[in-house]
Amino acid sequence: MDRDGFISYSHLRDRELAQALQRGMHELARPWTRRQQISVFRDTTSLSANHDLWSSILGELERSRYFIYLASPEAAASRWVQKEIQFWLDNRSPERILIAVGSGTVHWDPSAGDFDWSRTTALPRMLEGVFRAEPLWVDLVEVRTSQKYSLRQPEFRSAVAALAAPLHGRDKDELDSEDIRQRRIALRLLRGAVTVLSLLLATSLAVGGYAWKMRGEALDRALVSASQALAAHSMELADTDPRRAAQFALYADEVEPTGESARALTRAMDANSGVARHLQGGLGAAASYSGSGGDAATQVAVSGDGSTLAYFSDLGGDAGRDREVHVYDIREGREMKDLRTQWPLGGGALELSADGRTLMLETSYNRMEVWDVRRAKLLRTITASEGRELAQAHRRLHAYAMSGDARWIAATYRTPGDEDTLWLTVWNAHTGERVDHRRAGGDLRLSFTADSRLLRALDTSGAGLSTWDPRTRQWKNAGPLPDIPIADRSVTLSAGATGTVLFGSTDRAAAELWDLRAGKRLATATGSLGHAALPADASGSVVAARGKQVALFDSTLRRPRTLGSFAWPVKSVAVSNDGRWVAAGSGDGAVSLFAADGAGFQRTLPNEGRLKAGELAADGRIAYRPGPEGTELWAVSDRESGLRRLGRIPRPMRAHDTAVAATSDGSRVTVVDEGVFSTWDPRTGKPVGEEKSFDYRFGPDQGLRLFYLADDIHVVSAWDSGIHLIDTRTWSVKQTLLPEEGPYQLLAMSGDRRTLAAVESAVGAVQVWRWSGEERFEEVMTGGTPPSSRNLRVAVSHRGEKLASVDSDGRISLFDVGSGRAVLSSVVEEPGLPEVVFSRDARTLAHAFSTDTRSGLEFWDAGSGEHRGEWVLGAPAPSSAEEPSLQVVPGSDSEVLTLDSAGTLLSRSLDISGWRAKLCRIVDDPLSKADYDRYLSGLAVDAPCRA
Structure with missing residues (x-):
């Protein structure tokens, strides 16, 4: 069945007003002998229990003729409301947007032909320049303040009639007159029915009251049992999957606040204390295939200034977002427009410039793309070699780096006909010009310094560390490496001014942190370290994966502090230059952003x-x-x-x-x-x-x-x-x-x-x-x-x-x-x-x-x-x-x-309601259908973070 209207609103602010508006539009001018003449969608009452909330909402949007936006500052800032408006603007006419102002202000500027955005607080800026003429909007601010949500109240009735008239295809006065006529008919019939119903009332009240009491008690027991089961599962998941632990704890508290749900919230807060945002949930399983680079990839990158995160995955994520690079604005706490592109199965190069505005991505067959992140625009494609003609194992870059100022890109690769030789090339990323090209000589690892002044090339075969100066375009050899066993080790170069390198651990050797310029070993790890990242601020800290955990180490590689955990082993880590922001992706496609300073769960205060x-x-x-x-x-x-x-x-x-x-x-x-x-x-x-x-x-x-x-x-x-x-x-x-x-x-x-x-x-x-x-x-x-x-x-x-x-x-x-x-x-x-x-x-x-x-x-x-x-x-x-x-x-x-x-001086909140808000900031996804059916079958429960 098609919908006549779709109400979009802030659940945190205007749930009661939206409910009254929906009810009023259904009842206005409705003949007493018929069901409602129009159908207006409001998600908390119109949706069945569905794990994929956005897909259900999307389906209702596609079926609706009019978009009714219940405006407020909270709605304007809501990520969900913005997604609903963006879909409408992309797929429907803005002339079918109706606005009801519940709080905040809306001002139209006739001379500009647009809203006065210096005075308008209740609309999102995505509506700027959308309307050719002033759209239909009604003011419900006083109605909301008085909470008189009845069609007998003139102010509320007038607003409902104005919004409902386009849906009925009639003008407001005609609709109002029809409503009055229908009410008079219903009143006459009501008086006749009262006498008969009064005789039945006494009997039915006794029976109905008892049944209602029993129903209420059964529902209360069901809610408490569901809350306890959700809380218990949240506690089970806290150590292995903090994201889902937070989900289950929030649902437990939403269903029914209990002692168990409070403990689950406490444990979820502890498990997520280092998390700034869970960007993507995992599949809960490994891939059934391997790409050219090995296992299925989950790759992350963080800009040097900590403003931007980019990630992609062969696994996980929303069904419609596969094969896209996703971008997240860390400072604003919002998702940016996806980059529609491809990458090799098994992953490849992914680098962000220091300011987060430029991205370099490896695509299939030894090609690299340079993107303008803010405009989601492909700037150029750089071809290293005709990788299509190479053997499968050689169809990818072996090492890569992009300078922080996004001017230079370096990579090592093989060419057709000479697959035994590894080549090293440096390109001007602005023009695509090849500015340096030579045999690599060995298996290199590449990294630009944070100030983009030098490109470092570390030969893992033992030949040593070399540097390339973009100003002179000359190479300088720093001499052979100290006696470091490198075989089978991962190598992580710091972007800092020092020549700090982390050699990962193996089954036979512990991880080691070295200053190659001084030829000095700085520290040896006490445990196994996998994928790692070194901040450029010379703090000596190290971010590294320890199986399923992401940990922050000090300069001695001791006293690790766990930032977060995943259900599957960590496959990729990245860190900002100051070490504050850390991103990681796991083997089943989960991606999370962590803050070394606590991300608001705990604050490290000056001492x-x-x-x-x-x-x-x-x-x-x-x-x-x-x-x-x-x-x-x-x-x-x-x-x-x-x-x-x-x-x-x-x-x-x-x-x-x-x-x-x-x-x-x-x-x-x-x-x-x-x-x-x-x-x-x-x-x-x-x-x-x-x-x-x-x-x-x-x-x-x-x-x-x-x-x-x-x-x-x-x-x-x-x-x-x-x-x-x-x-x-x-x-x-x-x-x-x-x-x-x-x-x-x-x-x-x-x-x-x-x-x-x-x-x-x-x-x-x-x-x-x-x-x-x-x-x-x-x-x-x-x-x-x-x-x-x-x-x-x-x-x-x-x-x-x-x-x-x-x-x-x-x-x-x-x-x-x-x-x-x-x-x-x-x-x-x-x-x-x-x-x-x-x-x-x-x-x-x-x-x-x-x-x-x-x-x-x-x-x-x-x-x-x-x-x-x-x-x-x-x-x-x-x-x-x-x-x-x-x-x-x-x-x-x-x-x-x-x-x-x-x-260390830390500040943490003991307010449980504050814990809920903080957990909702990091994970606001609804439960999966399987989990909803298992714990909440037969219960109507709102998604706890829907606002």
């Missing part, structure tokens, strides 16, 4: 002082490093500044009998040192006022704590004489808490610096006070933890509504301060560290763990006490027994900060 775990103060607001001449101070922020230096005070500080706290703006710090209180201006290093000595006794096995209150005047601290509230202006004690209670009280302060908690370290008694702002604390809770070993840490949520403590046996206790109720008493799954923090909204509790092999965070729901899973942050750097290997402190909003013993 110019290279502070380490153990150097953060108790409240996490300040970090300090004592020295013999004084103490350096830093403010801690989860914003871009990270650890920001405050200054230095000329007072050394000792670890166990000293504490420091700062005001909210960092302009003053107060230090307590063996009972002596003093305040300092860290910017000048000068004291503020006089110091004050108190009677001081303090156990050596506990850490002294000091906190500023919200007024930035009073501080609170404790030792065996009680907990003291002190005015820093006069050093007078305004209040003493628990003066008779005996030994040292373990303290914690809320993020708003108004709620104070103390846990008696020996027996676990808990007391909580709220600061009134009038120089006094008022007690708000007294309770206790189960008898246990010594308590080590206590944390209070930002507004003081929850409290948590952890003891030396790894048992966490969680309390609701308002009721005094214990929410959780659980043993941590990864003991070893006592650090605990709350998210700012107090919905999540995080515990830092560290073992000999790994460190990370595990989570609990702070409302229910349910365990939410864990994130692994990596292998901890060596640290002494006295120094913690990981510290965790709360940040602003939902962020949590971790500082490890290597000095």
Whole structure:
């Protein structure tokens, strides 16, 4: 059946309005004795459960006479909506586009004959210059604000009539009159039917109500079961196929949020922490054939500036996109126009210029194409030799390189009639002119330096490294290679200024990193390294495949950090010059883009002082490093500044009998040192006022704590004489808490610096006070933890509504301060560290763990006490027994900060709704038909990322 109209809209913004619009167009002027006279498509109600969502939408677009765009800024930015509009513009007349503005603005400029794009926010720029005259559009902004979606409302009725009139082939007034006539007929019939129906109503209500209740309960059970099954499968896939793990976790949470779905989201976030975007899913199987170069190819390339990714694959991808090079704009986060071309089975050369505007691609039979990426235009074809006449094994380039400025292309190849000789040629890529041509002499590997000044040619037969200078067009031999066993090894040349080369591992030898200019081996890998890429920034980092994983190594080829995993072995990797962006493709056609800095899942924050775990103060607001001449101070922020230096005070500080706290703006710090209180201006290093000595006794096995209150005047601290509230202006004690209670009280302060908690370290008694702002604390809770070993840490949520403590046996206790109720008493799954923090909204509790092999965070729901899973942050750097290997402190909003013993400061979000949004950014594909039928058969479930 043909459709009269197709509604395109943002599911995130306008689902309710689109539903009302569809219903109104179906009902307007409909005779009571007939079904709807027009058919308007809206995908969440009109589609059956289908794994191939785009193919279904495409079919509906092809059957529709009119395109109804429900305009909003969110719809204008939606990738799906843009695809729908682009299809219409490519295949239908723009005169059949109708616009309903739900939010944002639309302005037509009569003088320009186009929309005023400086004022229009609700339309995508792809509509610029499309219309010859002002198209039909109606304003639904006020209707959407009032949410009065009824044909009895004049504003909504008028808009529906204006949109429906072209679909009916009638003018608006005629359609409106017909609707009024049909409603009068229906009203008369309705009055007569009411009397009869009333008699039946009482009977049917009782039966129907019971049936409806049973149906609802059965549906709820089905949704929970489906969500749990999806979550379980997501957890199974996390280590081997993070892309599908994210898919299943998102669907589990969409079907029904459960504890299992929350854990699946946590695990999927951890598994995808280095992923910026999954570009293409794999087939889940290897190819049934081999190309001329061996196995089926999946090839990736990244521009030097990190702006552009190009990839192709013999496998995977959408059915209609085979044999095309796909291009992705990394900075804008969007797909660009595909390049319709060919490549040899088994793959071939694929190179991007430094700015991502030019692409070089090997095609069949020793030809190369040069493309303008932005215009998707073929610029020229360069023929190396008549490869058609060569034996199958020789019909391809053996080595290749394109300079970063896209001016030069170099390749080695064979020619017909002389297949034993390998030739090396350099071409001018702008003109196709051959500027240098010679016998290669051996099996070469080629690479241009990042600044395009030199072409390097490494002879893997041992003859050495040579360079070609484009300015002089002369070759220079750098001499023979050191004694390096090269046979059967992959070779990766860096584009940097140094002569860094990675020789891949084999069954008999480990991978080695060399500086060929100095003839020096830099590092040897501890494990097998396959396909690799070297950034050009001289950082010494290495990106390499380890079977199915993509890992980032340091300059010693040790301490690898996994960026991501695939279901099949990695076949190709590429990296930007600064090492930030990494792309990889697997043996079954999957392609993913990774960000070495975390891509928004985690942010690496500046730490110019290279502070380490153990150097953060108790409240996490300040970090300090004592020295013999004084103490350096830093403010801690989860914003871009990270650890920001405050200054230095000329007072050394000792670890166990000293504490420091700062005001909210960092302009003053107060230090307590063996009972002596003093305040300092860290910017000048000068004291503020006089110091004050108190009677001081303090156990050596506990850490002294000091906190500023919200007024930035009073501080609170404790030792065996009680907990003291002190005015820093006069050093007078305004209040003493628990003066008779005996030994040292373990303290914690809320993020708003108004709620104070103390846990008696020996027996676990808990007391909580709220600061009134009038120089006094008022007690708000007294309770206790189960008898246990010594308590080590206590944390209070930002507004003081929850409290948590952890003891030396790894048992966490969680309390609701308002009721005094214990929410959780659980043993941590990864003991070893006592650090605990709350998210700012107090919905999540995080515990830092560290073992000999790994460190990370595990989570609990702070409302229910349910365990939410864990994130692994990596292998901890060596640290002494006295120094913690990981510290965790709360940040602003939902962020949590971790500082490890290597000095890495990371910020991550604990907001589950934020996790959903981040996972949708990297994979928004619907489930396959087989998976949908297996887990969601009989259930109508929207694709979770359709927006």
